[in-house]
Amino acid sequence: MSGRLVVVGELADGRPTRLTTEVATLGRRVAEDLGRPAVGILVGPDAAAAAETLAGFLPEVVAVDVPELVDLAPAPRVAAEVATLVVPEDGPILVGASPDGRDVAGALAVLLDRAVLANAVDVEVGPEGPTTVTPIFGGKSIVRSRFVGRPGIITVRPSSVDAAPAPAAGRIVGRAPAAASGGPTVRRLERVVEASGEIPLEEAPVVVVGGRGVGGPEGFALLQELAALLGGTVGATRAAVDAGWIPYARQIGQTGKVVRPRLYLGLGVSGAIQHKVGMQTAETIVAVNRDPDAPLSEYADLYVVGDLFEVGRALVAELRGRREGGGG
Numbered sequence: 148m149s150g151r152l153v154v155v156g157e158l159a160d161g162r163p164t165r166l167t168t169e170v171a172t173l174g175r176r177v178a179e180d181l182g183r184p185a186v187g188i189l190v191g192p193d194a195a196a197a198a199e200t201l202a203g204f205l206p207e208v209v210a211v212d213v214p215e216l217v218d219l220a221p222a223p224r225v226a227a228e229v230a231t232l233v234v235p236e237d238g239p240i241l242v243g244a245s246p247d248g249r250d251v252a253g254a255l256a257v258l259l260d261r262a263v264l265a266n267a268v269d270v271e272v273g274p275e276g277p278t279t280v281t282p283i284f285g286g287k288s289i290v291r292s293r294f295v296g297r298p299g300i301i302t303v304r305p306s307s308v309d310a311a312p313a314p315a316a317g318r319i320v321g322r323a324p325a326a327a328s329g330g331p332t333v334r335r336l337e338r339v340v341e342a343s344g345e346i347p348l349e350e351a352p353v354v355v356v357g358g359r360g361v362g363g364p365e366g367f368a369l370l371q372e373l374a375a376l377l378g379g380t381v382g383a384t385r386a387a388v389d390a391g392w393i394p395y396a397r398q399i400g401q402t403g404k405v406v407r408p409r410l411y412l413g414l415g416v417s418g419a420i421q422h423k424v425g426m427q428t429a430e431t432i433v434a435v436n437r438d439p440d441a442p443l444s445e446y447a448d449l450y451v452v453g454d455l456f457e458v459g460r461a462l463v464a465e466l467r468g469r470r471e472g473g474g475g
């Protein structure tokens with residue numbers, strides 16, 4: 148019997164994360180290409196309820212309710228439960244490359260004695276099995292890698308796949324926890340929730356991004372206004388975050404979040420490679436910069452040379468005018 152392709156899901160606030168639905172979409176396609184059944188696994192508090200959502204993306208979802216994971220960092224327990232469900236023929240095992248997902252992948256590698264291919268943006272299937280595609284050096288080079296021997300664990304970068312539900316909902320299989328509790332555990336001491344009312348950066352269709360050029364925290368007021376008018380949210384470069392102008396949760400790039408909005412609007416952002424890796428897959432990239440030769444000029448779809456405050460205010464006036472005129 149050929150084994151299954153396994154998608155390990157992640158829960159946040161009782162729901163599968165967006166990354167989980169992206170990984171499930173990729174997993175479904177790869178399983179089809181490999182001719183293997185795909186199964187998703189969710190471990191955590193209220194996993195059964197969350198499985199309903201994930202079953203929209205996969206033909207089968209195993210839900211393991213572990214209520215005590217509310218207060219515990221999930222990775223050790225999730226990996227332990229997944230290890231009890233995976234049989235030797237199963238693989239590859241896809242996990243989202245979130246902070247917790249990376250921990251799960253590491254623990255699973257040890258528990259299942261499997262290799263890990265990290266940070267894939269795609270998985271191709273050829274006669275020799277699955278091949279991961281991973282950009283490195285900010286996308287300057289692409290690395291293709293294959294497992295030697297049985298397929299192992301693949302971590303998938305956020306925002307590299309468009310989540311798309313399956314034509315028909317899959318079935319949900321509830322399971323009691325099987326792993327021994329009392330193993331190594333990490334207790335969460337504090338949970339900081341991002342300011343309410345903000346659209347999560349990774350989910351916003353429009354991201355208005357401020358860099359060092361914004362000049363200070365007060366400069367971000369203009370960006371907030373633009374984001375509200377465009378139905379989006381505000382992001383930032385590391386320079387703006389390091390200066391303390393905006394919280395780290397808004398940072399985009401290598402050491403921040405990866406976004407894939409329909410529109411990226413960068414104001415006073417140079418577009419350094421470490422920033423580019425977090426936004427280069429945006430559908431349309433627009434930038435305003437007074438330097439005609441900043442790196443962003445090389446990969447923006449529209450590059451406006453000018454003062455960000457002048458252009459930003461003109462844009463606010465235009466958008467307000469359209470709204471008041473009923474132009475939407």
Ligand SMILES: Cc1cc2nc3c(=O)[nH]c(=O)nc-3n(C[C@H](O)[C@H](O)[C@H](O)COP(=O)(O)OP(=O)(O)OC[C@H]3O[C@@H](n4cnc5c(N)ncnc54)[C@H](O)[C@@H]3O)c2cc1C
Binds near residue numbers: 414415420425435453
């Ligand atoms: C290991 C490592 C990890 C990193 N991770 C990240 C990361 O995750 N995210 C990230 O963003 N960076 C990251 N960086 C930092 C990165 O290298 C850049 O330093 C940073 O992205 C620059 O931010 P910036 O574009 O805001 O600033 P600058 O590069 O200083 O650019 C500011 C731009 O604003 C323009 N400007 C100034 N005033 C105006 C004005 N009034 N109107 C219009 N334009 C104006 C300037 O012409 C300039 O192009 C990392 C660096 C390292 C070494």
